[in-house]
Amino acid sequence: MTNQIIQELIDRYVTVSFQVHKKAESLIKGKIGDDLTNDQHYILRYISQSRECTSSELADAFEVNKSAITAIINRMADKGLIKRTRDENDRRVVYLTLTDEGNILYQNCQEKIQFLVESIITQFEESEIKNFINTYEKLAQILDKKKKEELGE
Amino acid sequence: MTNQIIQELIDRYVTVSFQVHKKAESLIKGKIGDDLTNDQHYILRYISQSRECTSSELADAFEVNKSAITAIINRMADKGLIKRTRDENDRRVVYLTLTDEGNILYQNCQEKIQFLVESIITQFEESEIKNFINTYEKLAQILDKKKKEELGE
DNA sequence: GTGAATAGTTAAACAGTTGAACTAAATTAG
DNA sequence: CTAATTTAGTTCAACTGTTTAACTATTCAC
Known part of the structure:
Protein backbone atom coordinates (compact mmCIF):
# COMPACT_ATOMS: atom_id res chain seq x y z
CA MET A 1 0.00 0.00 0.00
CA THR A 2 1.29 3.46 -0.80
CA ASN A 3 1.47 6.09 1.89
CA GLN A 4 -1.29 8.05 0.29
CA ILE A 5 -3.67 5.10 0.24
CA ILE A 6 -2.89 4.36 3.86
CA GLN A 7 -3.55 7.97 4.87
CA GLU A 8 -6.85 7.87 3.10
CA LEU A 9 -7.85 4.61 4.75
CA ILE A 10 -6.89 5.89 8.19
CA ASP A 11 -8.99 8.97 7.69
CA ARG A 12 -11.98 7.03 6.43
CA TYR A 13 -11.70 4.53 9.24
CA VAL A 14 -11.40 7.11 12.01
CA THR A 15 -14.34 9.06 10.64
CA VAL A 16 -16.65 6.15 10.00
CA SER A 17 -15.97 4.29 13.23
CA PHE A 18 -16.80 7.43 15.17
CA GLN A 19 -19.98 8.02 13.20
CA VAL A 20 -21.22 4.46 13.45
CA HIS A 21 -20.56 4.35 17.16
CA LYS A 22 -22.41 7.59 17.83
CA LYS A 23 -25.34 6.69 15.63
CA ALA A 24 -25.64 3.16 17.00
CA GLU A 25 -25.49 4.39 20.59
CA SER A 26 -28.15 6.93 19.83
CA LEU A 27 -30.47 4.36 18.23
CA ILE A 28 -29.97 1.90 21.07
CA GLN A 123 -29.96 -5.11 4.69
CA PHE A 124 -26.59 -6.62 3.77
CA GLU A 125 -25.77 -9.64 1.67
CA GLU A 126 -25.00 -12.57 3.93
CA SER A 127 -21.44 -12.79 2.61
CA GLU A 128 -20.81 -9.10 3.08
CA ILE A 129 -21.95 -8.99 6.69
CA LYS A 130 -20.08 -12.20 7.47
CA ASN A 131 -16.86 -10.85 6.02
CA PHE A 132 -17.43 -7.63 7.90
CA ILE A 133 -17.86 -9.36 11.23
CA ASN A 134 -14.89 -11.62 10.54
CA THR A 135 -12.62 -8.65 9.95
CA TYR A 136 -14.12 -6.92 12.96
CA GLU A 137 -13.24 -9.90 15.13
CA LYS A 138 -9.74 -10.00 13.70
CA LEU A 139 -9.46 -6.31 14.54
CA ALA A 140 -10.51 -7.01 18.12
CA GLN A 141 -7.69 -9.54 18.41
CA ILE A 142 -5.13 -7.15 16.94
CA LEU A 143 -6.20 -4.41 19.33
CA ASP A 144 -5.89 -6.85 22.19
CA LYS A 145 -2.36 -7.78 21.18
CA LYS A 146 -1.52 -4.09 20.75
CA LYS A 147 -2.81 -3.34 24.22
CA LYS A 148 -0.63 -6.02 25.73
CA GLU A 149 2.39 -4.75 23.79
CA GLU A 150 1.85 -1.22 25.10
CA LEU A 151 1.53 -2.49 28.65
CA GLY A 152 4.65 -4.59 28.26
CA GLU A 153 6.82 -1.67 27.21
CA MET B 1 -30.48 -16.23 5.93
CA THR B 2 -32.07 -18.55 8.45
CA ASN B 3 -33.18 -17.22 11.81
CA GLN B 4 -30.44 -19.09 13.56
CA ILE B 5 -27.72 -17.59 11.39
CA ILE B 6 -29.14 -14.13 11.93
CA GLN B 7 -29.24 -14.62 15.69
CA GLU B 8 -25.65 -15.72 15.66
CA LEU B 9 -24.56 -12.75 13.54
CA ILE B 10 -26.41 -10.32 15.79
CA ASP B 11 -24.69 -11.75 18.83
CA ARG B 12 -21.25 -11.67 17.24
CA TYR B 13 -21.78 -8.13 15.99
CA VAL B 14 -23.02 -6.74 19.30
CA THR B 15 -20.16 -8.37 21.16
CA VAL B 16 -17.38 -7.42 18.78
CA SER B 17 -18.48 -3.86 18.18
CA PHE B 18 -18.51 -3.29 21.93
CA GLN B 19 -15.10 -4.86 22.39
CA VAL B 20 -13.44 -3.00 19.54
CA HIS B 21 -14.86 0.28 20.70
CA LYS B 22 -13.64 -0.18 24.28
CA LYS B 23 -10.20 -1.39 23.24
CA ALA B 24 -9.74 1.35 20.65
CA GLU B 25 -10.80 4.04 23.09
CA SER B 26 -8.41 2.70 25.65
CA LEU B 27 -5.48 2.63 23.20
CA ILE B 28 -6.23 6.13 21.94
CA GLN B 123 -1.80 -5.75 9.44
CA PHE B 124 -4.65 -6.43 7.02
CA GLU B 125 -4.56 -7.20 3.33
CA GLU B 126 -5.39 -4.07 1.38
CA SER B 127 -8.52 -5.68 -0.07
CA GLU B 128 -9.74 -6.85 3.30
CA ILE B 129 -9.43 -3.48 5.00
CA LYS B 130 -10.96 -1.71 2.01
CA ASN B 131 -13.94 -4.02 2.01
CA PHE B 132 -14.25 -3.57 5.73
CA ILE B 133 -14.30 0.20 5.51
CA ASN B 134 -16.70 0.10 2.58
CA THR B 135 -19.18 -1.98 4.56
CA TYR B 136 -18.63 0.23 7.57
CA GLU B 137 -19.52 3.29 5.51
CA LYS B 138 -22.58 1.55 4.15
CA LEU B 139 -23.55 0.77 7.74
CA ALA B 140 -23.19 4.44 8.68
CA GLN B 141 -25.62 5.34 5.91
CA ILE B 142 -28.12 2.69 6.97
CA LEU B 143 -27.98 3.86 10.57
CA ASP B 144 -28.55 7.40 9.38
CA LYS B 145 -31.61 6.39 7.41
CA LYS B 146 -32.86 4.38 10.39
CA LYS B 147 -32.44 7.38 12.67
CA LYS B 148 -34.49 9.55 10.36
CA GLU B 149 -37.19 6.85 10.14
CA GLU B 150 -37.43 6.66 13.92
CA LEU B 151 -37.70 10.42 14.20
CA GLY B 152 -40.34 10.51 11.50
CA GLU B 153 -42.63 8.09 13.30
C1' DG C 1 3.10 -16.24 60.93
C1' DT C 2 4.29 -12.22 58.33
C1' DG C 3 4.36 -9.68 54.04
C1' DA C 4 2.53 -9.37 49.51
C1' DA C 5 -1.20 -9.84 46.47
C1' DT C 6 -6.19 -9.79 45.42
C1' DA C 7 -11.31 -8.29 45.48
C1' DG C 8 -13.83 -4.85 46.37
C1' DT C 9 -15.36 -0.23 48.47
C1' DT C 10 -15.21 4.73 49.53
C1' DA C 11 -14.56 9.57 48.68
C1' DA C 12 -13.15 13.69 46.20
C1' DA C 13 -12.83 15.62 41.92
C1' DC C 14 -13.87 16.09 37.42
C1' DA C 15 -15.98 15.07 32.36
C1' DG C 16 -20.08 14.29 29.96
C1' DT C 17 -25.01 14.34 29.52
C1' DT C 18 -30.03 15.79 29.81
C1' DG C 19 -33.96 18.76 30.23
C1' DA C 20 -35.89 22.92 31.19
C1' DA C 21 -35.67 27.68 31.38
C1' DC C 22 -33.48 31.42 29.58
C1' DT C 23 -31.25 35.44 26.23
C1' DA C 24 -30.68 37.32 22.00
C1' DA C 25 -31.16 37.48 17.26
C1' DA C 26 -33.48 36.35 12.90
C1' DT C 27 -37.53 34.89 10.32
C1' DT C 28 -42.39 34.61 9.23
C1' DA C 29 -47.06 35.70 8.94
C1' DG C 30 -50.85 38.66 9.31
C1' DC D 1 -44.50 46.87 10.43
C1' DT D 2 -45.34 44.58 14.44
C1' DA D 3 -46.16 40.13 16.88
C1' DA D 4 -45.37 35.34 17.10
C1' DT D 5 -42.25 31.79 16.04
C1' DT D 6 -37.94 29.80 15.18
C1' DT D 7 -33.03 29.43 15.74
C1' DA D 8 -28.23 29.55 18.13
C1' DG D 9 -26.43 29.33 22.07
C1' DT D 10 -26.01 29.53 27.35
C1' DT D 11 -27.05 28.47 32.21
C1' DC D 12 -28.33 25.57 35.90
C1' DA D 13 -29.52 21.44 38.59
C1' DA D 14 -29.25 16.78 38.61
C1' DC D 15 -27.37 12.79 37.27
C1' DT D 16 -23.93 8.97 35.15
C1' DG D 17 -19.40 7.61 34.41
C1' DT D 18 -14.57 7.89 35.36
C1' DT D 19 -9.93 8.25 37.83
C1' DT D 20 -6.86 8.24 41.65
C1' DA D 21 -5.70 7.33 46.17
C1' DA D 22 -6.61 5.48 50.44
C1' DC D 23 -8.91 2.00 52.67
C1' DT D 24 -10.96 -2.96 54.48
C1' DA D 25 -10.99 -7.64 54.28
C1' DT D 26 -9.38 -11.78 52.74
C1' DT D 27 -6.17 -15.11 50.71
C1' DC D 28 -1.61 -16.66 49.22
C1' DA D 29 3.42 -17.54 49.40
C1' DC D 30 7.47 -18.59 51.72
Missing part, protein backbone atom coordinates in the same frame (compact mmCIF):
# COMPACT_ATOMS: atom_id res chain seq x y z
CA LYS A 29 -30.66 4.62 23.58
CA GLY A 30 -33.92 5.27 21.80
CA LYS A 31 -34.87 1.61 22.20
CA ILE A 32 -33.82 1.30 25.83
CA GLY A 33 -35.64 4.40 26.98
CA ASP A 34 -35.11 6.05 30.32
CA ASP A 35 -34.96 3.02 32.60
CA LEU A 36 -31.36 2.15 31.75
CA THR A 37 -28.32 3.78 30.22
CA ASN A 38 -26.60 1.98 27.35
CA ASP A 39 -23.73 1.00 29.63
CA GLN A 40 -26.15 -0.35 32.20
CA HIS A 41 -27.93 -2.37 29.56
CA TYR A 42 -24.66 -3.81 28.36
CA ILE A 43 -23.73 -4.72 31.92
CA LEU A 44 -27.02 -6.56 32.34
CA ARG A 45 -26.25 -8.39 29.09
CA TYR A 46 -22.77 -9.27 30.28
CA ILE A 47 -23.96 -10.53 33.65
CA SER A 48 -26.77 -12.58 32.17
CA GLN A 49 -24.40 -14.26 29.72
CA SER A 50 -21.61 -14.89 32.21
CA ARG A 51 -21.92 -17.82 34.59
CA GLU A 52 -20.27 -16.20 37.60
CA CYS A 53 -19.72 -12.53 37.00
CA THR A 54 -17.58 -10.36 39.26
CA SER A 55 -16.76 -6.65 39.37
CA SER A 56 -13.18 -7.35 38.36
CA GLU A 57 -14.33 -9.24 35.29
CA LEU A 58 -16.59 -6.33 34.30
CA ALA A 59 -13.80 -3.82 34.93
CA ASP A 60 -11.63 -5.88 32.63
CA ALA A 61 -14.22 -6.15 29.89
CA PHE A 62 -15.08 -2.46 30.09
CA GLU A 63 -11.45 -1.39 30.36
CA VAL A 64 -12.18 0.81 33.36
CA ASN A 65 -11.19 0.87 37.02
CA LYS A 66 -12.99 -1.38 39.42
CA SER A 67 -14.27 1.63 41.30
CA ALA A 68 -16.15 2.74 38.20
CA ILE A 69 -17.90 -0.63 38.16
CA THR A 70 -18.66 -0.37 41.87
CA ALA A 71 -20.39 2.94 41.23
CA ILE A 72 -22.51 1.57 38.38
CA ILE A 73 -23.40 -1.61 40.25
CA ASN A 74 -24.35 0.46 43.32
CA ARG A 75 -26.81 2.47 41.29
CA MET A 76 -28.29 -0.63 39.69
CA ALA A 77 -28.45 -2.50 42.99
CA ASP A 78 -30.24 0.49 44.51
CA LYS A 79 -32.80 0.22 41.75
CA GLY A 80 -33.19 -3.49 42.53
CA LEU A 81 -31.81 -4.73 39.22
CA ILE A 82 -28.68 -6.50 40.42
CA LYS A 83 -27.94 -8.64 43.46
CA ARG A 84 -24.54 -9.12 45.13
CA THR A 85 -23.62 -12.50 46.62
CA ARG A 86 -20.39 -13.24 48.48
CA ASP A 87 -18.46 -16.35 47.49
CA GLU A 88 -18.36 -18.57 50.58
CA ASN A 89 -15.03 -20.13 49.60
CA ASP A 90 -13.22 -16.89 48.83
CA ARG A 91 -14.92 -14.22 50.82
CA ARG A 92 -13.21 -11.41 48.92
CA VAL A 93 -15.21 -12.27 45.81
CA VAL A 94 -18.67 -10.88 45.11
CA TYR A 95 -20.81 -12.47 42.40
CA LEU A 96 -23.25 -10.31 40.48
CA THR A 97 -26.59 -11.66 39.30
CA LEU A 98 -29.73 -10.14 37.89
CA THR A 99 -32.78 -9.91 40.10
CA ASP A 100 -36.10 -10.99 38.56
CA GLU A 101 -36.88 -7.36 38.00
CA GLY A 102 -33.46 -6.80 36.40
CA ASN A 103 -33.95 -9.76 34.14
CA ILE A 104 -37.39 -8.67 32.97
CA LEU A 105 -36.13 -5.17 32.22
CA TYR A 106 -33.12 -6.58 30.41
CA GLN A 107 -35.12 -9.03 28.28
CA ASN A 108 -37.49 -6.26 27.40
CA CYS A 109 -34.75 -3.96 26.12
CA GLN A 110 -32.83 -6.81 24.59
CA GLU A 111 -35.77 -7.77 22.42
CA LYS A 112 -36.05 -4.28 20.99
CA ILE A 113 -32.33 -4.07 20.32
CA GLN A 114 -32.41 -7.50 18.70
CA PHE A 115 -35.10 -6.23 16.31
CA LEU A 116 -33.07 -3.13 15.59
CA VAL A 117 -29.83 -4.94 14.85
CA GLU A 118 -31.66 -7.57 12.80
CA SER A 119 -33.35 -4.92 10.68
CA ILE A 120 -29.93 -3.49 9.96
CA ILE A 121 -27.96 -6.69 9.42
CA THR A 122 -30.51 -8.07 6.99
CA LYS B 29 -6.47 7.39 25.50
CA GLY B 30 -3.00 5.97 26.10
CA LYS B 31 -1.68 7.96 23.13
CA ILE B 32 -3.44 11.22 24.01
CA GLY B 33 -2.32 11.25 27.62
CA ASP B 34 -3.79 13.55 30.25
CA ASP B 35 -4.01 16.81 28.33
CA LEU B 36 -7.16 15.86 26.48
CA THR B 37 -10.01 13.40 26.75
CA ASN B 38 -10.82 11.28 23.70
CA ASP B 39 -13.95 13.33 23.09
CA GLN B 40 -11.98 16.55 23.32
CA HIS B 41 -9.42 15.25 20.87
CA TYR B 42 -12.14 14.28 18.45
CA ILE B 43 -13.70 17.73 18.79
CA LEU B 44 -10.36 19.35 17.95
CA ARG B 45 -10.17 17.06 14.92
CA TYR B 46 -13.68 17.98 13.86
CA ILE B 47 -13.11 21.71 14.23
CA SER B 48 -9.80 21.63 12.42
CA GLN B 49 -11.34 19.78 9.47
CA SER B 50 -14.50 21.84 9.28
CA ARG B 51 -14.35 25.22 7.58
CA GLU B 52 -16.79 27.06 9.85
CA CYS B 53 -17.67 24.95 12.81
CA THR B 54 -20.53 25.79 15.19
CA SER B 55 -21.82 24.25 18.40
CA SER B 56 -24.97 23.12 16.65
CA GLU B 57 -22.94 21.29 14.04
CA LEU B 58 -20.93 19.53 16.73
CA ALA B 59 -24.08 18.65 18.67
CA ASP B 60 -25.42 17.13 15.47
CA ALA B 61 -22.28 15.16 14.74
CA PHE B 62 -21.98 13.93 18.33
CA GLU B 63 -25.69 13.23 18.64
CA VAL B 64 -25.95 15.11 21.92
CA ASN B 65 -27.70 18.22 23.22
CA LYS B 66 -26.20 21.55 22.44
CA SER B 67 -25.75 22.18 26.14
CA ALA B 68 -23.39 19.23 26.31
CA ILE B 69 -21.25 20.86 23.63
CA THR B 70 -21.34 24.20 25.42
CA ALA B 71 -19.96 22.51 28.52
CA ILE B 72 -17.12 20.81 26.62
CA ILE B 73 -16.23 23.94 24.66
CA ASN B 74 -16.25 25.98 27.88
CA ARG B 75 -13.69 23.67 29.43
CA MET B 76 -11.51 23.72 26.34
CA ALA B 77 -11.81 27.49 25.92
CA ASP B 78 -10.81 27.91 29.57
CA LYS B 79 -7.71 25.88 28.80
CA GLY B 80 -7.00 28.16 25.83
CA LEU B 81 -7.46 25.49 23.18
CA ILE B 82 -10.52 26.86 21.38
CA LYS B 83 -11.63 30.36 20.45
CA ARG B 84 -15.21 31.57 19.95
CA THR B 85 -15.99 34.15 17.27
CA ARG B 86 -19.42 35.66 16.62
CA ASP B 87 -20.67 35.77 13.05
CA GLU B 88 -21.17 39.44 12.17
CA ASN B 89 -23.96 38.71 9.70
CA ASP B 90 -25.98 36.43 11.94
CA ARG B 91 -25.11 37.38 15.46
CA ARG B 92 -26.72 34.26 16.95
CA VAL B 93 -23.99 32.10 15.43
CA VAL B 94 -20.67 31.40 17.14
CA TYR B 95 -17.79 29.94 15.13
CA LEU B 96 -15.31 27.67 16.85
CA THR B 97 -11.64 27.64 15.88
CA LEU B 98 -8.48 26.20 17.37
CA THR B 99 -6.04 28.55 19.04
CA ASP B 100 -2.36 28.07 18.13
CA GLU B 101 -1.95 26.18 21.38
CA GLY B 102 -4.97 24.03 20.59
CA ASN B 103 -3.63 23.28 17.15
CA ILE B 104 -0.20 22.26 18.41
CA LEU B 105 -1.71 19.98 21.03
CA TYR B 106 -4.05 18.49 18.46
CA GLN B 107 -1.34 17.86 15.86
CA ASN B 108 0.80 16.29 18.52
CA CYS B 109 -1.88 13.79 19.55
CA GLN B 110 -3.04 13.30 16.01
CA GLU B 111 0.39 12.14 14.93
CA LYS B 112 0.50 9.47 17.59
CA ILE B 113 -2.98 8.25 16.77
CA GLN B 114 -2.08 8.20 13.09
CA PHE B 115 0.85 5.91 13.88
CA LEU B 116 -1.37 3.71 15.98
CA VAL B 117 -4.10 3.32 13.39
CA GLU B 118 -1.54 2.81 10.65
CA SER B 119 0.19 0.05 12.58
CA ILE B 120 -3.18 -1.67 12.88
CA ILE B 121 -4.51 -1.12 9.38
CA THR B 122 -1.34 -2.38 7.76
